Amino acid sequence: xxxxxxxxxxxxxGTNWVIRKLNLQIAHGEFVVLLGPSGCGKTTTLRAIAxxxxxxxxxxxxxxxxxxSLPASERDIAFVFQLYSLYPHMTAFENIAFPLRxxxxxxxxxxxxxxxxxxxxxxxxxxxxxxxxxxxxxxQRVTIGRALVRRAKAILMDEPIGALDAKLREEMRVExxxxxxxxxxxxxxxxxxxxxxxxxxxxxxIMNEGVLQQVGSPTEVYSWPANLFVAQFVGxxxxxxxxxxxxxxxxxxxxxxxxxxxxxxxxxxxxxxxAAVGHEEIALGxxxxxxxxxxxxxxxxxxxxxxIIEPQGAYDIxxxxxxxxxxxxxxxxxxVTQLNQPVWVQLDKTRTHFFDKQSGLALPGE
Amino acid sequence: xxxxxxxxxxxxxxxxVAVRNLSLDIRDREFxxxLGPTGAGKTTTLRCIAxxxxxxxxxxRIGENLVNDWSAANRxxxxxxxxxxxxxxxxxxxxxxxxxxSRLRRLPAKEIGPRVQxxxxxxxxxxxxxxxxxxxxxxxxxxxxxxxxxxxxxRLFLMDEPLSNVDAKLRELLRSExRGLQxxxxxxxxxxxxxxxxxxxxxxxxGVLCEGELIQVGxxxxxxxxxxxxxxxxxxxxxxxxxFDATVDGEKIVVVPEKxxxxxxxxxxxxxxxxxxxxxxxxxxxxxxxxxxxxQDGLAGTLxxxxxxxxxxxxxxxxxxxxxxxxxxxxxxxxVNAPVQLAFAQDKLHFFDLETTKNLAVA
Numbered sequence: 001x002x003x004x005x006x007x008x009x010x011x012x013x014g015t016n017w018v019i020r021k022l023n024l025q026i027a028h029g030e031f032v033v034l035l036g037p038s039g040c041g042k043t044t045t046l047r048a049i050a051x052x053x054x055x056x057x058x059x060x061x062x063x064x065x066x067x068x069s070l071p072a073s074e075r076d077i078a079f080v081f082q083l084y085s086l087y088p089h090m091t092a093f094e095n096i097a098f099p100l101r102x103x104x105x106x107x108x109x110x111x112x113x114x115x116x117x118x119x120x121x122x123x124x125x126x127x128x129x130x131x132x133x134x135x136x137x138x139x140q141r142v143t144i145g146r147a148l149v150r151r152a153k154a155i156l157m158d159e160p161i162g163a164l165d166a167k168l169r170e171e172m173r174v175e176x177x178x179x180x181x182x183x184x185x186x187x188x189x190x191x192x193x194x195x196x197x198x199x200x201x202x203x204x205x206i207m208n209e210g211v212l213q214q215v216g217s218p219t220e221v222y223s224w225p226a227n228l229f230v231a232q233f234v235g236x237x238x239x240x241x242x243x244x245x246x247x248x249x250x251x252x253x254x255x256x257x258x259x260x261x262x263x264x265x266x267x268x269x270x271x272x273x274x275a276a277v278g279h280e281e282i283a284l285g286x287x288x289x290x291x292x293x294x295x296x297x298x299x300x301x302x303x304x305x306x307x308i309i310e311p312q313g314a315y316d317i318x319x320x321x322x323x324x325x326x327x328x329x330x331x332x333x334x335x336v337t338q339l340n341q342p343v344w345v346q347l348d349k350t351r352t353h354f355f356d357k358q359s360g361l362a363l364p365g366e
Numbered sequence: 367x368x369x370x371x372x373x374x375x376x377x378x379x380x381x382x383v384a385v386r387n388l389s390l391d392i393r394d395r396e397f398x399x400x401l402g403p404t405g406a407g408k409t410t411t412l413r414c415i416a417x418x419x420x421x422x423x424x425x426x427r428i429g430e431n432l433v434n435d436w437s438a439a440n441r442x443x444x445x446x447x448x449x450x451x452x453x454x455x456x457x458x459x460x461x462x463x464x465x466x467x468s469r470l471r472r473l474p475a476k477e478i479g480p481r482v483q484x485x486x487x488x489x490x491x492x493x494x495x496x497x498x499x500x501x502x503x504x505x506x507x508x509x510x511x512x513x514x515x516x517x518x519x520x521r522l523f524l525m526d527e528p529l530s531n532v533d534a535k536l537r538e539l540l541r542s543e544x545r546g547l548q549x550x551x552x553x554x555x556x557x558x559x560x561x562x563x564x565x566x567x568x569x570x571x572x573g574v575l576c577e578g579e580l581i582q583v584g585x586x587x588x589x590x591x592x593x594x595x596x597x598x599x600x601x602x603x604x605x606x607x608x609x610f611d612a613t614v615d616g617e618k619i620v621v622v623p624e625k626x627x628x629x630x631x632x633x634x635x636x637x638x639x640x641x642x643x644x645x646x647x648x649x650x651x652x653x654x655x656x657x658x659x660x661x662q663d664g665l666a667g668t669l670x671x672x673x674x675x676x677x678x679x680x681x682x683x684x685x686x687x688x689x690x691x692x693x694x695x696x697x698x699x700x701x702v703n704a705p706v707q708l709a710f711a712q713d714k715l716h717f718f719d720l721e722t723t724k725n726l727a728v729a
Contacts, residue, residue, distance in 0.1 A: 037533065165403075166562075167606055174671040174682045174689075181702055194534075199673030199680065219696075222676035235676050238535055289677050308545050310567035313590035313603045314655045314693070317567070319542050328542075330677070334587065339549070 001186045002063040002153040003028050004049065009058035011044060018044045020210045022058070026154075029184045031177070033197040035233070036207035042190045045207070046156050049188060051075050062153055078147035082159040086131040086142060092118075093127040096145040103150070117145045120179060137168045144179070154186040162191070173199050194234050198222065206230050223351070228360040231285045231353065237317050240291065240327050243357070244284045246271050255284060260323030262302045264347055270354060273363040281357035288317055290351035291329035294344045295336070301344035306336055320345060367554045368429035368521040369394040370415065375424035377410055384410040385421070386578040392556060393570075397548050399557045401565040402575035403601070408558045411575070412524050415556065417441050428521055439470050443522040444515035448530055450507045454500040458491060458510050461499055465518050485516040488547065505536045512544070516551070523548075523555040529564065541567055562602045566590065574598050596649060596723040599716060605654045605680050605691050611720065613647050614638060621650070624687035628665055634712040641717060641726035648726065651716035654680065657692035657708055664707030669700050683708055 004026040011019040019041045026032045034042040047053035049060060051072030060068050067075050078099075086095045096114045118124045121141045131139055140160060147155050161172045177200045180187055191197055197204045198218045206213045206221060206229075214226040225231035231239045247254040247263070253270040254263035274282050294301055307326055308319040311333065318329045318336055322345060329345070336343065354363045370392040377385040385407040392398045400408040413419040415426060417438030426433050433441050444465075452461050462482045466473045473481070486492040489509045494502065499510060508528060515523055529537045529544075545568045548555050559565055565572045566586040573583045574597075582594040593599035599607045612619045617635060620627040630638065642648060659681075667685035679698045683690045683706055692708060700706060717726045 166604065167600070170605055173673065177671050177673070178702075192533075195675065198675050218674040218676065222674075232535060236534065236538065238538055287677070308542050308549070310542065310545070311586040311590070312563065312566055313586070314653065319546075326542075 001028050001184065003061075004154060004186060004188065005059070005061035005064070006045070006049070007059040007061070009045070009048065009055050009060065011041075011048065011053070011055045017210045019048070019055070022210075022212050024205055024212065024215065026186060026188060028186055031180045031187045031189065031200060031202045033189045033191060033201035033204045034207060035191060035194060035197040035204050036213075037192055037233070039209075040207040041210040042192075042207050043158055046158055046188060046190045049154075050077050050079050050156050052079075076153045078150065078152035078155045080143055080147045080155065080157040080160045082162050086139060086146075088131050091128050091130055092123065092134065092138075092142045092145075095131070095142055096127075096149050099146060099150040113149055114145075117149045120148075120182060121145050121175070136164050137172060140164065140172070141175075144176075148179070148183065148185070151185075154188065157187065157189045159191050160189075161196070162193070169196075176200060194236065198234065204234075206233060208233075224362075225285070225353065226362055228283065228285070228355050228357075231355070231362075235287060237288050237328055237330070239285050239287045239353075241283050241285050241355070242325050242327065244282055246274050246282055257284075257323050257325040257327075260302070260325070264302060265300065266349060266352070269365070273365045274354060274356075276365075277356045277363060279356050279358050282363075283355045283357050284347075285353040285355060286327075286347050287351065288328045288330040290348040291320075291327055292346045292348060293318065293320070293329045293331055293335070294346075297344050298346070301346045304343050304345045306339055306341045306343060309336060309339065318343075367394055367552060369396075370522060370554065370556065371425070371427040372411070372415070373425040373427075375411065375414060375421050375426070377407075377414060377419060377421045383578050385414070388424070388578075388580050390573060390580065390583065392554065394554055395552045397545065397555050397557065397568055397570045399559060399565040399569035399572045400575060401559060401562060401572050401601070403560055405577070406560075406575040407578040408560075408575050409526055412445075412526055412556060412558050415522070416443055416445050416524050418445075439468075441522075442518075442520050443524055444518050444520040446511050446515050446523070446525040446528045448527040450499075450511040450531075452499040452507060452510055452514075455498065457496050457498055458486070458502070458513075459495040461510055462486065462495075462513050462517050465514055471518070481517050481519075485513045488516065488550070489513050504532045505540060508532060508540060512547070516547075521554070523553050524558075525555065526558045527560070528557075530559070530561070537564075544568065562604070566602065572602075574601065576601075592725065592728060593651075593716065594725050594728050596651065596718050599651050599718070599725075603653060605693070607651050607653050607716075608657065608690050609649055609651050609718075610688055610690075611647060612650050614642055614645070619650065621686070621688065622647070626665060626686040626688065628710070631712045634715060637727075638717055645719070645726075647720055649718040649720055649723070651718060652710050652714060654691040654693045656711040656714040657683075657690060658711065659692065659694060659698075660707050660709045662707065664709045667706055667708060669702050669704050669706050672698075672700065672702060681706075 006024040009019055009022040036042045048055050059066055097110050100110045123141045161169050204221050205215045208229050214230045221234050242257050245256045248271040251268045253266040255266055256263045304320040304322040307321045310317040316331050316333055319326050372390040375385055375388040402408050414421045466478045491509050529540050571585055572589050574581045576597050582598050589602055610621050612621045618627050618629045665685055667683040670684040671682040673680040678696050679694045681692045
């Protein structure tokens, strides 16, 4: 297994930039997820690491050695695609064994290696079956087995479970993470699904329009998003982002949404941080679980009205109208049951973010 | 708007039964969701209501009328599909006007303008009226498609997975937007989806379908908390409910085949005795939020996996070769492979029949 180093990588098609000045260091044994919407450059980055895509400038280092000019076959990297790409005429065993056949090792050794991988993937009982006889999840396990069996320097995966149904995806997430822990293989995983990224990654690298937005642990990108894009791309239900007006008053900051009578009270530092940036346009960001809801009036809470109730089973999401704005809050199931019911709302100050609307960046000093 | 009654609806395609003796009573102004996996018969049911399929037997009533023999056009229902099916070369305005100019309706010209304007304002696309639809974003196109249904002021809205082509973030916004719209219009709406989150968050009631059969009709709360069988229990809710088979041994539950056991609280024992009858083996269901980590006297296991979802952690715990899923606060920090102990919130345990898969408390 190996370290991967991406230094100032750039790629463009004509004037169309696919990757811009991308810098990312992936440590030996780390599971890094490249996350972003379609067209953000994540797959191109992955393919560049694999050697399936040329870059226009920058360096790619595997264990310190530059590989940009090496063909894919000489980089010793395994690749798993979304489509299973198995040989239909071979059994699962033969498919997994295939990369070993080129290595001139004994049949006995091949059998042992395949069995070890199959055991980890829980497909020992399927080894004699052909791909056409396998279910989707099992086919993907075989594909992953083929990538694992030869112990490449790194494993790259491009939306490997995107085509599976919701329940199977839930299981595969756990299995893939588990597999990573057992094999300790350097893994780069591409997805547009923030749930996959959050649940499997050691670190998430979030991309948008070819530009790396933030790199951090799931907790970091969730709790301290660097900008509005990350704030709203990570987390479901998505973070509330509301335009607001700030007003300094007696060492405190009054925060008002559009059409709001009573303001939220924040500490004086909020106003100072906003003033330091010098922009008037500030957006407040707060996740639904940091919107606190009470049925009776309380000091520090502002009045709101229930617009919609969205039950999720284990909890409810309430769309609450405050002034002309709708804010979503997470509450226990059936905390509120009536539409248009008045409620009182407060924001958890330690989990409320402020962004400069012009740059999209979180205000410094959080 | 109108109510909708389906009575003993049957529809097959060759040897394949798509809809099996389906009866359903949808109220006026209700947001009703037909939920099920691919091939469950939900789209066929919707198409029968719309008049695009003819059922072999059964009755379809919209309001006071038995409409089985009415053409699709005469039923006065508006259908919104997954594909937006807009006219790409036309402006938004023309797309919205189109249904009002059809031969059947042919509204006087002076009524068309205001109706289009009103629908556009409701959907917040009034500023796009003169734009061509091929210049719109996915969310805008979907709004126009819905707008085209609204302008007609039909008796019934039918929607077939209208949100499945848009990305996750937009889907979330459109969900609450559509629900808000339906409440505002007081519309009767039948909505087909395979996405349980859509069903839970939007429906007044959900009808869960599997292999052509309507398994349960209930509010989101009922469907989630009292699933009629194991299919509904596992189809609704994410992360999925834990299910394991267990023998009932006097005062405790023994989970098979890889054994682990736990004592039943008196109230749970009484509840199980009441429903289990002479069964000595049942399938136990428990949702991840009802599996709690405890410091002592719990079931011993090891942490198999931990997923950080930001708002909470989803833990997978291995207990005697069974994998049990639990949710826990976001601050939980336990290393993988560490020993843990868990306990079930026993008042939340479900018991199902092994053969029929039915919930014993419901059957």
